[in-house]
Amino acid sequence: MKNMAKLVSLVALIGTFGPSFVFLANGISLETAAWISLFATIVWFIATPMWMGRLEHEIDEESPMI
Amino acid sequence: MAEETQSSSGEFERERVPDDALMGPGKFWGMYAGEHAAGTEFMIGPLFLGAGASLQDLLLGLLVGNLLAVLTWRYLVTPIAMAKRFTLYYQLERIAGSGLVKFYNLVNGVLFCFLAGAMITVSATAVGVPFDIKFTVPESVLGLSESSFSVLVVIVGVVISLVAAAGYSMVARVANIAAPWMIAVFAACGIVSLGRMGVNSWASLQEGTFWSDAIAFVVEQNGPQEFGFGKIVIFSWLCNGAMHFGMADLSIFRFAKKSSAGWAPAIGMFLGHYVAWISAALLLAAQIKTAQDASANPGALAWSAMGWTGIVCVVIAGWTTANPTIYRAGLAFQGMLPKCSRISMTLLAGAVATVAGMFPNLSAKLLGFVGLYGTILGPMGAVIFVDFYLMKRFGLVDELASKTGAVVNVAVLIAWLLPVCVGLYFFREFPAYAVVPAWLACGVIYLLLSKVSQPKQFSQTKA
Structure with a gap:
């Protein structure tokens, strides 16, 4: 189950930034790219959260991120 | 330092990290991967373009500056962290005394509030997009934006403060989950921006007119701007000066099993402070080309490139970074007022951050503020460096406060504040320039003052 979730996450991550390259290559419109990215974001x-736990020894309590 | 001003993780805050709690380098790469994808990246990237940085200077300057930052983490912080295995605050307390560490922590907390304020502003720009709430930066430093935007900042600030007051574990989990996705969105923003500017061939990318045209527009709007290679190097090297030169990340690397963990910040630097900054700058370049608008509104910029995904990214990036920052500021304030509850102090910090966030010039001047942050906190790292490497060689006592019970080590106080004040006076236009000189001066002054004052002070205490 975890491996399946990891695979889906990977595909979703590619789905988030992949459309931007297709848009750059004039393959799809900006609007279409944005909607695909949104769908991938939801996925x-x-x-x-099904496989990614909290990292040990969180660092952001002592160091603000800039 | 008082227990309540320490990290709430409760892990070896006042003791050496034991061997069985050490972590391999992989954990550190994972931590830093998401560490520098913050809401402020959406603001800092466009500011480079707005300040007139050429594309060549930006690409090379960020490369060199981030490399220097990684080297500083690796060779300055990691060796001390692995030898001592204490948090910054406990290490500092052993040298400077609990009273001085509380003061240092308070200064830290106030600076955190202003950083969180900038993050709230960034989040509010994104929340405002669906409601068509405009964001403009007034001429006056203490000027407000449109009243609707100020109200929105208050709403966003109140929500973030309440969540921070309730504890931050849930936010930390969201931040971890979102980190890889945020990097992907940042990268996508840059790619889409190139597409919007018609830069879809290697030749047009090399030609670089998309950037030079944007610079020309900025110059036409705001007058001649200058942000050259050296300034970019210094800024990107020292914007996290508090973490490396200032040794804040001792608290992280004390868990390192191998010194190679010290290379881990490279992933944060080159994803967050390279890819993300350049992508965010490209967002502004695309906006200038398509709408003849040079205003750096992170929400609107992300919306124009990625639609709702961009909005969600700006909100999450701002929220997940403002939240722990306010939480930490609350802990710092509580260290000064231990009778007050953590919740009330977190809400106080949130209120200060929210008020700060209402003044758009804070986020618009983030390049300067981040340098100020490094200049004020960075030099304290020199005290730790000198104490670790030089005190015994010069026949002096290291970790003096832990041996004398001093509440304030006056040598540290003077060595810290004197160079900071002088540095900020001479480099007030661009405080990042002061970080290294102030750091060096702090170390030398601390050593000299210790040489002059320590034997007497130490013998008196012993007597």
């Missing part, structure tokens, strides 16, 4: 946030 990412559903699939990823």
Whole structure:
């Protein structure tokens, strides 16, 4: 199940930035690229919590991220 | 430092990290991968273009500056962290005394509030897009944007502060989950921006007119701008000066099993402070080309390239970074007022951050503020460096406060504040320039003052 979720996350990640390259190559419109990325984003946030836990020893309590 | 001002993780905050808790390099690469994909990247990237940086200077300057930052983490922070295996605050307390560390922490907390304020502003620009709420930067430093935007900042600030007051574990989890996706969105923003500018061939990319035209437009709008190679190198090297020169990341690398973990910040630097900054700058270049508009509104920029995905990215990037920053500032304030609850102090920090976020010039001047942050906190790292490498060689006592019980080590106080004040006076236009000189001066002054004052001070205490 975890491996499946990881695979879906990977596909979703590619789906997030992949359309931008297709748009760059004039393959799809900007609007289409944005909608595909949004769909991939939703998939990412559903699939990823299934396998990604919290990292040990969080660092952002002491260091603000810039 | 007081327990309540320490990290809430409760892990070896006042003791050496034991061998069985050490972590391999892979963990550090994972941590840093998402560490520098913050809401402020959407603001900093466009500021380079707005400041007139050429594309060549930006590409090379960021490369060199980020490389220097990685080397500083690797060779300055990691060896001390692995030898001592203490948090920054505990290490500092052993040298400077608990009272001085509380003061340092308070300064840290106030600076955190202003950083969080910039992050709230960035988030609000994105939340405002669907509601067509405009964001403009007024001429006056203490000027407000449109009243609707100020109200939106208050709403966003209140929500972020309440979540921070409730604890931050959930936000940390969201931040971890979102990190790879945010990097992907940042990269996509840059690619889409190139497409919007018609830069879809290697020749047009090399020609670089998309960038030079944008610079020309900025110059026409705002007058001649200058942000050259050296300034870019210094900024990208030292914008995290508090973490490497200032040794804040001792708290991280104390867990390192091998010194090669010290290379891990490279992934944060080259994804967050290279890919993300350049991508965010390209967003502004595309906006200038398509709409003849040079205003750096992160929400609008992300919306124009990625639609709702861009909006969600800006909100999450701002939220997940503002939240722990406010939480940490609350802990710092609580260190000064231990009778107050953490929740009330977090809300106070959130209120300060929200008020700061209402002034758009704070985020618009982020390049300067980040340098200020490094200049104020960075030099304290020199005290740790000198204490670790030089005190015994000069026949002096290291970690003086831990041996004398001093609440304030005056040598550290003077060595820290004097160069910071002088540095900020001379480099007030671009404070990042002051980080290295102030760091060096702090180390030398600390050593000299210790040489002059320590034997007497130490013998008196012993007596």
